[in-house]
Amino acid sequence: MAALTPSPSGVRRREPGARGRxxxxxxxxxxIAARAARDALADAWRGRAERGGPPKVSVSTPGSTVLVHVAVDLPFPADFAALARAVRDRVTAQVRGLTGTRVSEVVVVVEKLVPRGAG
Known part of the structure; x- marks a missing residue:
């Protein structure tokens, strides 16, 4: 059972960790992950008339961590490894920073390459 402590007003309250979750x-x-992926790719799309579609994100929360799967379109030509790393790093930082949840893995899948002048 959680310990009760008196507050300045005299009301007994539970310790912070025992209040719930x-x-x-x-x-x-x-x-959060979709927004982070869009932000990570914004510079790569800048100055191009054609754009890829929005990121498609799915998540699972096994235990106290989150696993993120992000499918993105990328401009062609580009450094795909650097862009995927930027998406992975930005998604990890944003999810962790805004929710406090540890990100166990971010899987980045390239769905489509959009060449300059396409569309």
């Missing part, structure tokens, strides 16, 4: 919905993680 925060459950973040998977769709919240997905929205």
């Amino acid at each position: 925060l459950r973040i919905a998977d769709r919240v993680y997905a929205r």
